[in-house]
Amino acid sequence: MTLTGPFTQLLPLTDLPLRGKLSDDQLKIIPNAGILTEEGKIIAVGNFKELRKETSGKGVEVHEIAGDTVCLPGFTDCHTHLLFAGSRAMDYAARNAGKTYQEIGAAGGGIKDTMGKTRAASDDELANSLKTRLDRHLGNGVTTIEVKSGYGLSVDQELRMLRIIKTTGDAHAADVVPTCLAAHVIPPEIGDERAWLQAILENIVPVVEAEQLAGRFDIFVEGGAFTPEHSRSFLERLKNQGFNITVHGDQFTTGGSQLAIDVGALSVDHLEASGEKEIAALAQSDVIPVALPGASIGLGCAFTPARRLLDAGASLAIASDWNPGSAPMGDLLTQAAILGTFEKLTTAEILAGLTFRAAAALGLGDRGRLSSGQLADFIAFPTTDYREILYQQGQLKPNRVWKNGLSIM
Ligand code: NIG
Numbered sequence: 001m002t003l004t005g006p007f008t009q010l011l012p013l014t015d016l017p018l019r020g021k022l023s024d025d026q027l028k029i030i031p032n033a034g035i036l037t038e039e040g041k042i043i044a045v046g047n048f049k050e051l052r053k054e055t056s057g058k059g060v061e062v063h064e065i066a067g068d069t070v071c072l073p074g075f076t077d078c079h080t081h082l083l084f085a086g087s088r089a090m091d092y093a094a095r096n097a098g099k100t101y102q103e104i105g106a107a108g109g110g111i112k113d114t115m116g117k118t119r120a121a122s123d124d125e126l127a128n129s130l131k132t133r134l135d136r137h138l139g140n141g142v143t144t145i146e147v148k149s150g151y152g153l154s155v156d157q158e159l160r161m162l163r164i165i166k167t168t169g170d171a172h173a174a175d176v177v178p179t180c181l182a183a184h185v186i187p188p189e190i191g192d193e194r195a196w197l198q199a200i201l202e203n204i205v206p207v208v209e210a211e212q213l214a215g216r217f218d219i220f221v222e223g224g225a226f227t228p229e230h231s232r233s234f235l236e237r238l239k240n241q242g243f244n245i246t247v248h249g250d251q252f253t254t255g256g257s258q259l260a261i262d263v264g265a266l267s268v269d270h271l272e273a274s275g276e277k278e279i280a281a282l283a284q285s286d287v288i289p290v291a292l293p294g295a296s297i298g299l300g301c302a303f304t305p306a307r308r309l310l311d312a313g314a315s316l317a318i319a320s321d322w323n324p325g326s327a328p329m330g331d332l333l334t335q336a337a338i339l340g341t342f343e344k345l346t347t348a349e350i351l352a353g354l355t356f357r358a359a360a361a362l363g364l365g366d367r368g369r370l371s372s373g374q375l376a377d378f379i380a381f382p383t384t385d386y387r388e389i390l391y392q393q394g395q396l397k398p399n400r401v402w403k404n405g406l407s408i409m
């Protein structure tokens with residue numbers, strides 16, 4: 001057993017509900033706290049001195065933390081596209097000069113441009129750049145990271161991407177959750193929506209199952225990508241085969257969120273275009289809405305209506321969407337802090353959205369809170385007041401990160 005502390009403040013985030021609005025009074029802050037861990041799990045959380053007394057003589061290793069620190073559960077980023085090659089700086093400049101994301105995509109740029117660069121990159125180049133991005137995220141306190149395929153866009157290239165995600169993820173200290181996003185856009189060589197969805201079902205899904213490459217499938221439901229009509233039977237088939245479903249929905253036009261509800265998806269992500277009807281339907285469902293402020297900042301578009309979703313009683317996770325096109329920044333904490341100021345989210349709502357609510361969007365209930373039985377994934381920020389973390393808008397980074405009870409920095 002290991003006892004780590006004392007932390008000036010520790011926010012366990014236990015007892016906070018999975019859905020609905022949260023006030024900061026609901027944060028039960030533990031001063032001078034310690035965490036007792038064993039074999040990667042939390043055994044107890046409480047006052048450091050008391051835990052030390054209770055466990056003395058029981059062979060507990062004590063790891064004393066110097067200086068003032070605020071301890072939180074490790075963050076989960078439940079939506080990223082971290083496996084890609086090349087830059088889309090020219091898209092960014094073109095958008096700021098007046099072109100839209102959809103115009104760039106329709107002209108053969110955008111996702112298809114990254115597809116070309118990703119296909120041309122070697123396995124080693126892709127694995128190394130993925131590892132660099134995972135390292136950066138973990139150093140910033142993101143201990144669980146979802147990673148999508150989606151820039152291969154042929155049977156062989158999508159499978160190559162998923163194998164690289166699996167191998168690189170298995171070797172990484174962070175937990176990597178792979179998702180198959182072969183249904184990102186219609187591949188230029190195929191050009192037909194139904195033919196590509198059929199090819200995914202016939203030629204990608206059996207290999208994903210046999211090699212256990214991913215337990216999740218995603219689809220981009222949008223004009224220029226996939227229609228709700230054709231997406232529906234595709235997702236129903238996958239759901240019946242036991243896969244978890246997530247949807248890129250309501251980014252520019254609506255339709256995706258209702259489809260996600262109908263097929264029993266775990267989450268629907270984006271939602272910048274969601275209106276009253278979509279918000280009410282999401283609040284009545286078990287689907288977790290995921291805000292992607294990095295895409296709003298990257299595209300200069302509206303934010304996900306996070307405040308209205310929470311007020312209606314929905315859950316809300318916050319993810320980075322880190323990708324070379326719409327969300328190149330990749331700094332989850334900065335993006336969450338900015339979303340908070342524009343959407344008027346409480347500290348409790350933002351921290352929940354980065355931790356246990358984000359884990360729930362991946363179907364994971366074993367992380368995101370600091371309580372007995374949860375994974376010992378926790379992070380410390382060098383400050384005396386938890387409110388400094390969002391106040392500094394991402395400039396205050398964790399100075400310590402633990403994954404499965406082990407100090408990794
Ligand atoms: O979530 N919207 C679709 N997919 C990504 C963007 C991918 C890209 O532009 O390369 C997103 O924003």
Ligand code: FE
Pocket residue numbers: 079080081248321323
């Ligand atoms: Fe995305």
